Amino acid sequence: MSATIAVGRKPVSDTWTLTLRVLLFYRNSPALVGMSLGAPLILLVMFGYVFGSAIKIPGGEDYRSYLMPGLFVLIAVNGIMASMVGAARDLERGMADRLRTLPISRTATLLGQAVADVMANAVIIVLMAGVGYAVGWRVHDGAARAVAALGLLLLLRFAIVWAGFSLGMACRREEIAAQAGLLVLPISTVSNVYVPTAGMPGWLRTVADWNPVSCAASAARSLFGDTLGAAATSPWPLVHPVEATLAWSAALVSLFMPLAVRAFSTHGR
């Protein structure tokens, strides 16, 4: 038996190994990736074809073109459920304990999983974009801005992962995390994903306009070159959706990343 004691921390390679851990899991269960695509596909049919036939978007834009960027955001946001359940499961099943008895950085441990989740999300968004093309959605402003849109969506996803880890660890148990994860649904609904906010009652409209989900959806619409439908009188997040999304992502990361790392490091201490 040969085994040496390696000296010193290697945060970058540790992060990558922990990324691999999650990617291997996805590779072994491709059905999971398929299922992540299931919900947005159902929403596309339900809203794009059933309700959408009766929804008129100001500016006369095709409803499905309006809906698609919103669905990309939903894919990113709904990923919070997987992050919550995964974090709670690792705590509950002792995987967190095992990782914590290794001489590796706690931040690297969680960061690896976050990176993997973002990568899996990128695949799902690209697949969804393919579906979008099939139903008539188009990128109007060129590849560079489209890539920027994808980058922005993934940044939001990265921020959401940390919120998910943090909340999932607060739940402690996998089943509780799975239930709590459903609470994101109203958050994503009170937004401009499905319909513009202009018709909502004043207070609800304010909530919806400032919702990070709306900001990201508006930003994606703007970068993909869909008509915005935002007048100069619109609230700030709708006029500057990219900035608003960046600000939201930064805020979420700076709040939840330390909380998640702390919860992970101190669990059961």
Add this chain to the structure above:
Amino acid sequence: MSTPAVSMTGLHKRYGRTHALCGLDLTVGAGTICGLLGPNGAGKTTAVRVLATLAAPTSGHARVAGYDVVRRPDEVRRRIGFSGQHAALDEGITGRQNLQLLGRLRHLGARGARQRADELLERFELADAADRLVRTYSGGMRRRLDLIASLITRPEVLFLDEPTTGLDPRSRNEIWATVRQLADEGTTVLLTTQYLDEADHLADDIVVVDQGIVIASGPPEELKEAIGMRVEATVAEPADVVHLETTAKILRELTGCVPTIEADEQRVSVNTGGGQTVSLPRLVRELDAAGVDAVDVALRRPSLDEVFLTLTGENERTAA
């Protein structure tokens, strides 16, 4: 004596209002197997979690492989293996992938991790199942893989928290064999268990923990000796009450302790005090002389169960 592999002095650990450890002292010599024995909630798991750097002591000190667990946790982590109560494995990937990932996290490099995984799977007879998802493993296989996962870099000290709970006898024996093998190769093992025969079979030293403190410790034989011996005499049927009483009288004279008569079983038994020896031939001679027809006379060490119940019983009485 060389530096102990594990030492704990006056360790207190409080979770909110619960006092999990109340001044635990523990020493495990290098290369030995120590069994931490106690009922549920005794503090066994907490003690192991503190030593494995998972829990911070409220007060007191603990050292593992020469390093303080609070001040030098990374040095400790480099030298330990930990296998908790749950089989901590990734269910959605294969057994081999689990080991390879842990090897990489132990910085063996991609190739080194592959080799090490192959080596361990071969050696612990999991090679056939290596490429199946862990989700499909039986409980025994999971437990074994979990144990192997804590051996990626051969640890100086291995912590096993209830390694055989819920396993069938065959899987349990496999785990036991593995633990013994590791100890033979020089690894220090600290295991917690509720199973007395497990501690009896495996451990060089047993530490009995109850309510967060050590209530007894020593080699299994010594612990049993401290409790004394048990003498049983069974009288031939149909047993005369007089015969049973005569037997009781003889046992009492021989041991100085009060025997119990179980008339239904035709049996008289007595527990002797610690350190006392009883001459079996003499007992047989005296029974014979008194005209008692004894079909079975036995002198035996108490089982660890009896030791355990005696010790924890005393502890409860003292606490009350």
